[in-house]
Amino acid sequence: MSRVVVVTSGKGGVGKTTTSASFSTGLALKGYKVAVIDFDVGLRNLDLIMGCERRVVYDFVNVVQGEASLQQALIKDKRVPNLYILAASQTRDKDALTLEGVEKVIEDLKEAGFDYIVCDSPAGIEKGAQLALYFADEALIVTNPEVSSVRDSDRILGILQAKSKRAENGDAPIVEHLVLTRYNPARVETGEMLSVEDVIDLLSVKLLGAIPESEDVLNASNAGSPVVLDENSAAAQAYNDVVDRFLGEEIEHRFLTVEKKGLFKKLFGK
Amino acid sequence: MNKVIDLKGSILSLTVLKLFSNDIEQTKEALEAKVSQAPDFFVGIPVVLEPEVDNLDPTFLALLVELLHQKQMIPIGIRTQDEAIKEQANYAGLAVFTEEVKSKKRPKEKKEQGGAEEQTGLKTAMVVNHAVRSGQQIYAKDRDLIVMGSVNPGAEIIADGNVHVYGTIRGKVFAGSQGEISARIFAQKIDAELVCIAGLYQLSEDILPEYKTGFVEVALMNEQLNFKLL
Numbered sequence: 476m477s478r479v480v481v482v483t484s485g486k487g488g489v490g491k492t493t494t495s496a497s498f499s500t501g502l503a504l505k506g507y508k509v510a511v512i513d514f515d516v517g518l519r520n521l522d523l524i525m526g527c528e529r530r531v532v533y534d535f536v537n538v539v540q541g542e543a544s545l546q547q548a549l550i551k552d553k554r555v556p557n558l559y560i561l562a563a564s565q566t567r568d569k570d571a572l573t574l575e576g577v578e579k580v581i582e583d584l585k586e587a588g589f590d591y592i593v594c595d596s597p598a599g600i601e602k603g604a605q606l607a608l609y610f611a612d613e614a615l616i617v618t619n620p621e622v623s624s625v626r627d628s629d630r631i632l633g634i635l636q637a638k639s640k641r642a643e644n645g646d647a648p649i650v651e652h653l654v655l656t657r658y659n660p661a662r663v664e665t666g667e668m669l670s671v672e673d674v675i676d677l678l679s680v681k682l683l684g685a686i687p688e689s690e691d692v693l694n695a696s697n698a699g700s701p702v703v704l705d706e707n708s709a710a711a712q713a714y715n716d717v718v719d720r721f722l723g724e725e726i727e728h729r730f731l732t733v734e735k736k737g738l739f740k741k742l743f744g745k
Numbered sequence: 746m747n748k749v750i751d752l753k754g755s756i757l758s759l760t761v762l763k764l765f766s767n768d769i770e771q772t773k774e775a776l777e778a779k780v781s782q783a784p785d786f787f788v789g790i791p792v793v794l795e796p797e798v799d800n801l802d803p804t805f806l807a808l809l810v811e812l813l814h815q816k817q818m819i820p821i822g823i824r825t826q827d828e829a830i831k832e833q834a835n836y837a838g839l840a841v842f843t844e845e846v847k848s849k850k851r852p853k854e855k856k857e858q859g860g861a862e863e864q865t866g867l868k869t870a871m872v873v874n875h876a877v878r879s880g881q882q883i884y885a886k887d888r889d890l891i892v893m894g895s896v897n898p899g900a901e902i903i904a905d906g907n908v909h910v911y912g913t914i915r916g917k918v919f920a921g922s923q924g925e926i927s928a929r930i931f932a933q934k935i936d937a938e939l940v941c942i943a944g945l946y947q948l949s950e951d952i953l954p955e956y957k958t959g960f961v962e963v964a965l966m967n968e969q970l971n972f973k974l975l
Contacts (some may be wrong), residue, residue, distance in 0.1 A: 587865075600880075626879050626897075626898055626899055627879075628880040629878045629880075629897045629898070629899070629900075630878065630879040630880045630899065632878050632880045633879060633880050633900075634876035634880075636875070636878070677897060677915075678876075678897075679875075679876045679894060679895065730762075
């Protein structure tokens, strides 16, 4: 059974695309066949973070509009087997997507035997974001520990519950998971950031994982390699935990408290 | 006392014959074709005519009535707004039903009656089983509202009756929105952007911090919102 997972947030710049890249790569590393679709038509980024920007010939819009076949547009990841990327178009806008066209692409991906279809939503609550979440079975809500991000996530949760296909058909609701990104326990302690508990209390969604704020994320994005592949990074471990918990494993949450630095670390840094 | 007669209104079910052509020959053919399918069915049935075309030939109705009698149907009336057709109907001995407008009104009246019945019956509170999220608005018309989760910032809950929230109110809350001054608000915790009963409101900053700590009741007293920790 294929599952459609939307990665969404409402607010921009919170780490949707980073999460989409690492989450889909993590699932593929577990042996699942994964397709990740960039819904951010006009502002495509996913191909950069996945490091395949020079291999985009046909994109999502071409497929939706029937100008290319799905096989032509799916870009096979070079590092991880079973991982395919469907890039967004940079030259079009979100009006180029239609509900019927998106449905056809998702149905075709299901037929092609993909286990997970990850939809990287654009920011906002308009057409692009609504199309990205419409066919979802599960949702990763990406939130930063600050009030505006939490409020926008709350808004998008409301839309998930009202405007998805599942909601309109009266089926079982979309399974919601919270991914807290850019989490900095030190700044939570000083009161500069909302704590995990605050965010969960506000959103009443189960936490799938907190991703610690880390330089590795930016470096990985610049290098065009999902951070999850950087095994030494705390962010990568956190994303791996997210994937494991998503697949049903019970793992204790990490990276929620300030790491006590030993004398050695204090003297010599990290 | 024995009644000799009694005149009463009654709603009967009648067959309506809709006419889409003002050509009597065409109509005759169509009718004959219809009747020949089940000749017995049409014997003796009362029929109301309803012309969907205007510019009927002055003899059209008379000819049609004659035709229907031949087929052993009993044309009893006509439903129309058209003055010219009404006049023809008069000559053809048909009753005129000016039903068109009324027929549109009827269902509405029925609905209103239905609404009135509901009002007199028990109208229980509207229950929301989840959190009310930013951008969502919930209105419990003519009844109480119970929210099992929290009301998040940017959300609005409105009830014509009382409001009960078994979470924290962080958005806006309106009780007695039609002006019911005895409406009250109960909440596990209030940290609302706005609290309003029957049009009288307080903003978050005007609510004393001590009332934001626990289970609280808000009611109107002397045209002022009165908070009370329970």
